[in-house]
Amino acid sequence: MASDLARALAAAVRGEVRFDTAERAVYGQDASNYRQVPRGVVKPVDREDVREAVRVCREFGVPVVARGAGTSIGGQAIGPGAVVLDFRRHLGRVLEVDPERRTARVEPGTVLDELQRAARPFGLRFGPDPSTHSRCTIGGMVGNDACGSHSPAWGRTSDNLHGLDLLLSDGTELSVTGPLPPAERAALAAAPGRIGRLHRELQALAADNLALLRRAMPVLPRRGSGYPLDALLPERGYDLVRAVTGTEGTCALLLGATVRLVPEPAARALVVAGYPDETAAADAVPALLPLAPLTCEGMAADLVAALLAAGPRPPVLDRLPDGACWLFLETGGATPAEAADRARQLADAVRRERAATVALVTDPGEQRALWAIREAGAGIVTRLPPGPDGRPGGAAWPGWEDSAVPVEQLGSYLRQLRALLGRHGLRGVPYGHFGEGCVHLRLDFPLRERPEAFREFLWEAADLVVAHGGSLSGEHGDGQARAELLPRMFPPEVIGLFARFKRIWDPAGLLNPGLLVDPRPLDADLRFPGRELPLTLAYPEDGGSLLSAVHRCVGVGKCVDTTTGVMCPSYMVTGEERHSTRGRARLLGEMLRGELVVDGWRSPEVREALDLCLGCKGCASDCPVHVDMATYRSEFLYHHYRFRPRPAAHLSFGWLPLWLRLAHLAPRAADAALRGRFSAPVLKRLGGIDPRRALPALPERRFSAWFRGHRAAHPVAADAPAVLLWPDSMSELLDPAPARAAVLVLERLGFRVVLPSGPVCCGLTLIASGQLGLARRVVALSLRNLGELPPGLPVVGLEPSCTATVRADWARLLPDSAPGLPSRIRTLAEFLDERAVELPELAGPAMTQVHCHQHAVLGTGADRRVTARLGLDNRQLDAGCCGLAGAFGFERGHWEVSVAAAERALLPAVRAAAPGTLLLADGLSCRTQLNQLEPGARPLHLAEVLLRAFEQAGPGEGHSPG
Numbered sequence: 001m002a003s004d005l006a007r008a009l010a011a012a013v014r015g016e017v018r019f020d021t022a023e024r025a026v027y028g029q030d031a032s033n034y035r036q037v038p039r040g041v042v043k044p045v046d047r048e049d050v051r052e053a054v055r056v057c058r059e060f061g062v063p064v065v066a067r068g069a070g071t072s073i074g075g076q077a078i079g080p081g082a083v084v085l086d087f088r089r090h091l092g093r094v095l096e097v098d099p100e101r102r103t104a105r106v107e108p109g110t111v112l113d114e115l116q117r118a119a120r121p122f123g124l125r126f127g128p129d130p131s132t133h134s135r136c137t138i139g140g141m142v143g144n145d146a147c148g149s150h151s152p153a154w155g156r157t158s159d160n161l162h163g164l165d166l167l168l169s170d171g172t173e174l175s176v177t178g179p180l181p182p183a184e185r186a187a188l189a190a191a192p193g194r195i196g197r198l199h200r201e202l203q204a205l206a207a208d209n210l211a212l213l214r215r216a217m218p219v220l221p222r223r224g225s226g227y228p229l230d231a232l233l234p235e236r237g238y239d240l241v242r243a244v245t246g247t248e249g250t251c252a253l254l255l256g257a258t259v260r261l262v263p264e265p266a267a268r269a270l271v272v273a274g275y276p277d278e279t280a281a282a283d284a285v286p287a288l289l290p291l292a293p294l295t296c297e298g299m300a301a302d303l304v305a306a307l308l309a310a311g312p313r314p315p316v317l318d319r320l321p322d323g324a325c326w327l328f329l330e331t332g333g334a335t336p337a338e339a340a341d342r343a344r345q346l347a348d349a350v351r352r353e354r355a356a357t358v359a360l361v362t363d364p365g366e367q368r369a370l371w372a373i374r375e376a377g378a379g380i381v382t383r384l385p386p387g388p389d390g391r392p393g394g395a396a397w398p399g400w401e402d403s404a405v406p407v408e409q410l411g412s413y414l415r416q417l418r419a420l421l422g423r424h425g426l427r428g429v430p431y432g433h434f435g436e437g438c439v440h441l442r443l444d445f446p447l448r449e450r451p452e453a454f455r456e457f458l459w460e461a462a463d464l465v466v467a468h469g470g471s472l473s474g475e476h477g478d479g480q481a482r483a484e485l486l487p488r489m490f491p492p493e494v495i496g497l498f499a500r501f502k503r504i505w506d507p508a509g510l511l512n513p514g515l516l517v518d519p520r521p522l523d524a525d526l527r528f529p530g531r532e533l534p535l536t537l538a539y540p541e542d543g544g545s546l547l548s549a550v551h552r553c554v555g556v557g558k559c560v561d562t563t564t565g566v567m568c569p570s571y572m573v574t575g576e577e578r579h580s581t582r583g584r585a586r587l588l589g590e591m592l593r594g595e596l597v598v599d600g601w602r603s604p605e606v607r608e609a610l611d612l613c614l615g616c617k618g619c620a621s622d623c624p625v626h627v628d629m630a631t632y633r634s635e636f637l638y639h640h641y642r643f644r645p646r647p648a649a650h651l652s653f654g655w656l657p658l659w660l661r662l663a664h665l666a667p668r669a670a671d672a673a674l675r676g677r678f679s680a681p682v683l684k685r686l687g688g689i690d691p692r693r694a695l696p697a698l699p700e701r702r703f704s705a706w707f708r709g710h711r712a713a714h715p716v717a718a719d720a721p722a723v724l725l726w727p728d729s730m731s732e733l734l735d736p737a738p739a740r741a742a743v744l745v746l747e748r749l750g751f752r753v754v755l756p757s758g759p760v761c762c763g764l765t766l767i768a769s770g771q772l773g774l775a776r777r778v779v780a781l782s783l784r785n786l787g788e789l790p791p792g793l794p795v796v797g798l799e800p801s802c803t804a805t806v807r808a809d810w811a812r813l814l815p816d817s818a819p820g821l822p823s824r825i826r827t828l829a830e831f832l833d834e835r836a837v838e839l840p841e842l843a844g845p846a847m848t849q850v851h852c853h854q855h856a857v858l859g860t861g862a863d864r865r866v867t868a869r870l871g872l873d874n875r876q877l878d879a880g881c882c883g884l885a886g887a888f889g890f891e892r893g894h895w896e897v898s899v900a901a902a903e904r905a906l907l908p909a910v911r912a913a914a915p916g917t918l919l920l921a922d923g924l925s926c927r928t929q930l931n932q933l934e935p936g937a938r939p940l941h942l943a944e945v946l947l948r949a950f951e952q953a954g955p956g957e958g959h960s961p962g
Contacts (some may be wrong), residue, residue: 005083031555074401142157148475169251206238281434282410293435410916439474531593574897587606633770634768702732723795733796762805796825882925
């Protein structure tokens, strides 16, 4: 049947129709705990495609699931055996912005940030702003009635909709709007055919149950559970927009929406109020709300602890006042002074509470940095910090993720919720929208070891929130996670009305079945089972388990945000879910599960998805849960090609340091062969290299040979402070100019440069191609040639990828090797910055292409400070990976993706640079890509820029450290 359905869909729609194993695997999960493999995926290009896809599925009796960004936490964007309609892929246009009416017309796959960008020139915005605003779609927000931090001021999605264009499962189309007068309601009920019958049945549902709907539907600003049937009441004006919003795709498909826009405050200020604990903060909220803050967000100290456990300490944390829980209270105004005046009023109100502290933040950069911590909460708290008793933190999962109670009950609810967690032996980090009583909470459920504990806790938690007059869900909807619990919140008569409501809209039950009506069990379909396979690399953060490592991905989807630089370069080019970090993680998870992807390490689906992984490590830093796909890729490639022939590029580039050393036995002859009219194409073909790539030129002298001659001619005082320069294979054998410049700069500053006693190599080319056994031997040889480092001898690396490999990857490859070296090696900028050396002035404009490994592992703070001390007006590009990524851009089959990655942001920025702008690029890959694709760019390593500064300053500049 699947093949017949696929053929019928392919004949009917113009968009992509995918029924292959890889596509079904990556669309089988969202941001929930669940896995439900679809029958196939359709990516419609227009409304007609949606109509045709639904028609074909109806004829085959196959359910349909609408999907936006796939960030649903309750399991609303997946469905077993369904056809998933991916609206985000092609249906994401903002069709019109009407500034006079303050409305916008959008397609269902429009990303929220795209709508905000379209509205911003008119001083307008869409009010709701969930933390996933950079990737969530308007269709998904309508499905879950999304809110965000500014809902105290601007409401939730249902408060900001003017009209919806809907498609029913039987092919009927209709447009619905908000509250209607009685005459218009009567006219709708009198309409002929299916549309008139639908209105008559909906109006009858309300008329037959007026008292029940008025009594049994809790009145809360954050009621996200069940169907909003009270929107059908006469006093609510038979508001079909509200009645459909939040129905989780179970009643109708969204073809388009007309949304209301609100004025964007020209200026904002932020009051951060500190309290002794979260219940004290919650108890303070009711007294602050009458001052009408734009936000009232709660964030406790354990969220900050989770942030610090995940990475370096952001300096902006110094702006938090004393306390163990903080409220973020934002104000707006037409001018900064007006926003600050309102903030001072709020701050004065906070100070009336004796135990409270307060900080007023008016700097926009600091405000953004503080909000970034709050917005990252959904990812940060998926890994808990160590407990007060020293117990290690573990993974935390959704399930009781966004319960909500009346604001007046929030303090009591939090106290009793903490007690409930203690009784069940669970840990979590509560935070959320305290101004509307909504609490986000991920918990360390033992979902693999004891899944029944999940059900036991949720049952009691549901009773607790209902006892406080609250809702199981405050904004994310019920999905599979909570729909089974709805009878704890609503009486049986209301549960029956939910089923009646669903049948009116979708009599055949084809739209997202198994959620709010006749729900699947909340502890079924869990995504966590899988095999533990023998591994080659160490995974200390994940208990030595690749299964635990890939389940770090919780699907929050930051990797499908295409507006920022580093993560994920190939996805930004192809737009294919399987090429996103989370798509690859899901394929690896399916490989370990062994049911859908059945070939294990030999899986062609996993190999294809990882083939376009550039190994940039952007995910290791930018993913909120630090999924390290480059490491998983190396592990997979090792097992996939073990005892099998490898691609030619693995041998040509994986063994590149060896080939270069051999070439240097006769460098002129080797360079002639690399550049020869007839020999170069043959070498490319043999080496698996794209014919459009130019092979790099070979220098006549190795760096170490130059260094010996230089030292003989320019001896350095024996008592000068020594620094070991790490002569990586590329600096030694392929591009020695940065290493030569570094020697001259360090000597100018009074240091004595020393080299290892023999050749050293970080092993990156072998690690990247999965040749891990050889990589171990290369690293072990390097350690022998390095010898015993004298105490305190600093080590400087010049190539960011090699420096990052030593610092981060050696511990995974050889856990017991040279424990001191990874912590001792520094970039040139870090070395100079730590020693606060005096640098000459080199004023002028500059821009820096940051190597992706440096961004991910090493950081760029020292580079910023060093270039500032040089007097450069330097801009670090948010361009992400240059697209070359070592071997990637040279390999046959990667040319188009490599060039497209460079053209996305890097090359346009370089072409637009003002004349005379210095272009810094410490990575050899970055410089090579720029030289080949934009020959006039002339990128320089920081060492070369520093040498230029010294040469321009004259012989007297520079500060000796002695």
